[in-house]
Amino acid sequence: MSNNRASFTPSRRKFLMTTASSAAGPVIARAFTGEARAQSAPRNQREPVGVRLEVNGHVQDLSLDVRTTLLDALREHLGLTGSKKGCDQGQCGACTVLVDGRRVLGCLTLAASVDGRSITTIEGLTSPGQELHPMQQAFVDQDAFQCGYCTSGQIMSAIGCVHEGHAENDADIREYMSGNLCRCAAYPNIVAAIKQAKAATQSRLASKET
Amino acid sequence: MKPPRFDYARPDSLAGAIALLAAHNGDAKVIAGGQSLMPMLNFRLTSPRLLVDIARIADLNHISAGADGVRLGALVRWRDIERHPTLAKLHPLLVEATSHVAHYQIRNRGTVGGSLAHADPAAEMPGIAIACDAQIIVVGRAGQRTIPAADFFVGALMTALEPDEVIVEVRLPPWPGERHFAFEEFSRRKGDFALAGVAVFYDLDGQGRVIDPHIGAIGVTSRPVRLNAAEAALAGRAVDEAAILAVAALADDGLDVAEDIHAPADYRRALLQVLLERALRRAARLPDAEQTQ
Numbered sequence: 001m002s003n004n005r006a007s008f009t010p011s012r013r014k015f016l017m018t019t020a021s022s023a024a025g026p027v028i029a030r031a032f033t034g035e036a037r038a039q040s041a042p043r044n045q046r047e048p049v050g051v052r053l054e055v056n057g058h059v060q061d062l063s064l065d066v067r068t069t070l071l072d073a074l075r076e077h078l079g080l081t082g083s084k085k086g087c088d089q090g091q092c093g094a095c096t097v098l099v100d101g102r103r104v105l106g107c108l109t110l111a112a113s114v115d116g117r118s119i120t121t122i123e124g125l126t127s128p129g130q131e132l133h134p135m136q137q138a139f140v141d142q143d144a145f146q147c148g149y150c151t152s153g154q155i156m157s158a159i160g161c162v163h164e165g166h167a168e169n170d171a172d173i174r175e176y177m178s179g180n181l182c183r184c185a186a187y188p189n190i191v192a193a194i195k196q197a198k199a200a201t202q203s204r205l206a207s208k209e210t
Numbered sequence: 211m212k213p214p215r216f217d218y219a220r221p222d223s224l225a226g227a228i229a230l231l232a233a234h235n236g237d238a239k240v241i242a243g244g245q246s247l248m249p250m251l252n253f254r255l256t257s258p259r260l261l262v263d264i265a266r267i268a269d270l271n272h273i274s275a276g277a278d279g280v281r282l283g284a285l286v287r288w289r290d291i292e293r294h295p296t297l298a299k300l301h302p303l304l305v306e307a308t309s310h311v312a313h314y315q316i317r318n319r320g321t322v323g324g325s326l327a328h329a330d331p332a333a334e335m336p337g338i339a340i341a342c343d344a345q346i347i348v349v350g351r352a353g354q355r356t357i358p359a360a361d362f363f364v365g366a367l368m369t370a371l372e373p374d375e376v377i378v379e380v381r382l383p384p385w386p387g388e389r390h391f392a393f394e395e396f397s398r399r400k401g402d403f404a405l406a407g408v409a410v411f412y413d414l415d416g417q418g419r420v421i422d423p424h425i426g427a428i429g430v431t432s433r434p435v436r437l438n439a440a441e442a443a444l445a446g447r448a449v450d451e452a453a454i455l456a457v458a459a460l461a462d463d464g465l466d467v468a469e470d471i472h473a474p475a476d477y478r479r480a481l482l483q484v485l486l487e488r489a490l491r492r493a494a495r496l497p498d499a500e501q502t503q
Contacts, residue, residue: 066216089252180313
């Protein structure tokens with residue numbers, strides 16, 4: 001196990017390779033999960049910690065600097081760059097992902113603190129060649145973005161918003177999407193997209209898909 | 211990666227957390243939702259050697275209500291308050307104030323205990339604790355103690371917590387169903403910290419006169435405060451427009467109002483008066499003068 005951890009070098013290509021092989025089947029050993037670490041004696045702070053995340057349905061065992069945020073773990077260690085780093089201080093919402101189905105900010109969440117949890121990112125909504133998630137399709141149909149930088153955060157937040165029951169009317173949608181900024185100001189179209197996709201997103205949830 | 215180096219532990223019991231905090235003697239920080247601490251770490255405003263994650267300790271996320279009031283476990287998240295089936299009846303002021311806490315993503319993770327321990331002068335929960343005379347229950351090596359909210363908030367981001375103590379619960383006194391109340395705050399952007407905010411509640415006697423008014427303010431001084439002069443002026447009066455203007459004029463009386471990069475002190479004083487007017491009108495179910503003009 002320790003060999004695996006030592007050989008884990010921070011190059012993006014390797015991360016992508018790790019991701020690909022993990023998708024085929026978990027490769028890195030399961031030994032260094034949170035349980036073992038929870039009550040551990042003081043250790044060298046530079047020693048990486050093991051974090052297990054279920055990302056878009058695939059179990060990922062990562063060896064991380066303990067300071068790594070969920071957003072950095074996704075982007076830098078798993079090559080999932082759909083979640084964006086806008087402000088890195090919890091103001092813009094571009095890093096919104098779902099943790100156990102609830103929308104949270106990846107930049108304000110330590111990866112270690114969501115050890116063992118299930119994460120859904122924009123990449124997990126559909127696969128290449130498959131139909132888009134209804135919320136993605138609605139953003140396309142309603143022209144709900146211009147530059148697109150905030151869009152993955154908007155879409156993940158919108159799905160969370162619908163799941164919570166916070167998309168009952170325009171005012172509700174504006175209120176509960178207020179944590180997602182769009183510098184292109186596509187807001188009216190974002191509201192329209194959420195209204196379009198609401199029913200289909202709810203029925204997906206009912207049928208246990210995301 | 212911006213935070214200074216720290217170690218991380220996730221004990222599964224309160225005793226384990228307290229032991230770790232005690233062993234680090236002030237050089238460890240409790241983390242739960244992390245919605246205040248993570249930005250602080252990212253900005254390097256704090257650099258603890260150890261983060262003690264209490265988020266998975268059992269039995270700290272209870273919401274209960276009885277004859278002695280409402281009890282919130284330290285790990286209760288804002289979403290738990292908003293989505294609770296009966297809290298909106300049992301403590302509507304708490305629920306209304308919670309709707310102003312940051313954005314929903316943050317309300318999905320941020321905790322009651324975290325907000326109290328962080329003690330941001332503009333945060334809603336410390337303001338509610340002060341306005342309602344809450345009791346904050348903490349546990350440390352020496353055992354459990356109960357700290358009245360008035361003694362808990364010492365200054366900006368400073369509390370009466372000892373380095374080895376963890377907040378476990380906050381208790382809000384009982385809330386009569388007929389109580390008049392309102393919470394008002396102003397921030398330049400939705401979800402930002404308030405430049406000022408007020409929480410008001412009172413009961414009425416048989417003649418429609420105010421009994422035992424409570425007025426708390428956030429964002430104007432280094433810690434949440436009670437507006438004593440305004441409370442004294444409101445007590446015993448019938449709440450009409452003249453009373454509201456007279457009481458609101460005393461809003462900043464005796465306060466050492468903070469000036470910072472976000473607003474001059476005079477602006478905050480004026481804002482506090484306006485917010486108190488609005489809150490008093492809404493509490494009395496009177497029309498908002500600014501809208502009816």
